[in-house]
Amino acid sequence: MKVRSKIGFHTAPGGNPTGIGDFFRVLDAAGVPFMIKSVDTYGPVFEASQLARKSGVPHTLVYRMSTTGQGHDYDFDVPPYKDPKYAKDPEAGAELHWQRTRAKLPKEFDKELTWIEPINEVDREYCDWLGRFAVHIANLAHNEGYKVSLFAWSSGEPEPAGWEEPGMLEYLRLCAKRPSQAAVALHEYSYFVDNIMDGFPYKIGRFKFLFDACDKHGIARPTVHITEWGWTLNDVPPPEKAIKDIEKVGELYGRYPEIKGAAIWYLGPGFGGIANKAQRLILPVQEFAVRHQFEVEPDKATSKPNVPSPTQPKPVTPPVVIANPPTRPVQPAGKKSNAAFVADVTIPDDTRLTAGQKFAKTWRVRNTGETTWGSGYSVVNVGGSQMGSGGKAPLPAAKPGETVDITVQMTAPSPPNVYYGDWRLADAQGNQFGDVVFLRIIWKQHQWCPLPASATVFMWPM
Incomplete structure (x- = not known):
């Protein structure tokens, strides 16, 4: 089958996104889907959503709010898995996190076209907790018409066994049932400017461990967004080499229709001024995406339905966070209210x-x-x-x-x-x-x- 490059850009307030508007318009006019991920500024995603509304081109749009960008009034990056109040109650943690996230979404947020990435680079030691958290926050979001992509793992994480924790498998099953509403977000970096495939598939290509777990447990592979992608946190190669690397990785991603896109790090501020280097890739990536198509054979799942999956915890009615008193009342014995x-x-x-x-x-x-x-x-x-x-x-x-x-x-x-x-x-x-x-x-x-x-x-x- 023939596929286009799925690699777009990641941006934030400040930095140097000069030319990203043309990138959107040229690819949209050519009918080529692109990916844009934005943190703390909805403007780029808004512009892309307006184009998608008119053209019908299925662009991949992801929005996240960071702790720093929202004034440190709440930890939007990391859910409360280390807070004693929520350590054994990820559902209550999801209630809190969704309330905070929803309240900060901009008025013009297009929940039909835009994915929310509610957490970022979380601790790999909490896979079961995070899976249960993800199921509940996804359900809360879906009930209001939003869609979410979790967990934004750091490159090289989680450990392969983490995908087989009971809570994580429960979330993957939910993703399989609702592929247009629940997704998995990953980060993939090589950590070397001169070798994009260093350590493959443990950094670039880490998604394979996710798909292997799904295949093993007979779960349909989920929608995947690689919401940070690239070489290092503060550098990218010159455009000529960057396009060669994008071609190499783009062909890999093209074999997996579940992977909707990858966002080059980074057009935002800080990180050694990487934005000025990444900005020089906008036009070459645009031209490559328009002119080049990969001829690939799609990778097919090797399901093993006879392998029993771990026992799933039964969902409980989620409590909410109460300001006064700090501890939630206990339900009396006997008949239950609901x-x-x-x-x-x-x-x-x-x-x-x-x-x-x-x-x-x-x-x-x-x-x-x-x-x-x-x-x-x-x-x-x-x-x-x-x-x-x-x-x-x-x-x-x-x-x-x-x-x-x-x-x-x-x-x-x-x-x-x-x-x-x-x-x-x-x-x-x-x-x-x-x-x-x-x-x-x-x-x-x-x-x-x-x-x-x-x-x-x-x-x-x-």
């Missing part, structure tokens, strides 16, 4: 309101537990802004299986901002249960532009 979100009845997400405007937020929820909701049951705020509600409202009576509307009276806050609130049901003893229900509003008088402010990075001379 609830499932059904629909937003009023105030859809991103409704624009003016400061001081009073409104009633209503969620439709189904009683999926064993208890009857009655006196003392309530809906309580567990994160974000209370929006003048007092943080608590009574719950309508409902028998198991019944659906009710839950309403909280609120007031739009000020100053101009995007405000969100997470709410959860609680019984008469204060024990929380069921799905988290969510609200996000936008202060109406904030002047949103047709293009995001971050997109102005493309106003530089091309």
Whole structure:
């Protein structure tokens, strides 16, 4: 089969992405898919998504938020696997991480076309925990129409056995079921400018260990994004040699349709000024992608369905992080309460309101537990802004299986901002249960532009 080069670019605020806009437009006009990964600035991905919307060319778009880029108010790079609160509860860690991530996404984020990379270069010693975390954060994201790519492993990681941890296999099975919504992110560097294939396949080509694990356990190979790719963290070879290396690796990647793209490190700031060197590759990579096609035989999975897979942990109803008190209440023995979100009845997400405007937020929820909701049951705020509600409202009576509307009276806050609130049901003893229900509003008088402010990075001379 004939395939194009899958190698694009990785960028961030600052640096030197001069010419990346032309790269997008030329490849899009030629019908050639490209990959762009951006950290902390959505502008490049936004421009690419606008092109894809018009042309239908299936570009690979990945966006990540970093701890540094978001002002160190939360660790967006690494999930809380070393925090005692979450060490045995990756599902709760996923709840926390998704809430934080979702709240920071730009208003113009195109969740249909753009993948979120929610974590970066995590610890390979926590594969089981990370797998369970990934399953839950993927489910939370999918429920809201987003798609995620995890785990952004460092080049040479994880160890091959890490893919066979129970939690990791559970995530790979989810990826197999939802290849357009859940993916695996890897980093592949040679760590040598003069030998791109050094140590193959332990650095470049590390994806093979992932595919081997899937084949062994009879799991369809997942969608893969190589979200950092290249030679070293602070250098790239001259364009002529770089294209030869890209041709060599591009032919390898071309044999695997599951690999959607690789992003050359790096057009962003720092790292010894690598952006000025990588920027010189934009035009040669563009020209190579347009003119060159690889003739390859696709690599086929060698499934071994008779090999039993490890026992999977049963998913549990995830608790959420509570500001006050710091420890979550324990459910009482006997019948269990539970609830499932059904629909937003009023105030859809991103409704624009003016400061001081009073409104009633209503969620439709189904009683999926064993208890009857009655006196003392309530809906309580567990994160974000209370929006003048007092943080608590009574719950309508409902028998198991019944659906009710839950309403909280609120007031739009000020100053101009995007405000969100997470709410959860609680019984008469204060024990929380069921799905988290969510609200996000936008202060109406904030002047949103047709293009995001971050997109102005493309106003530089091309």
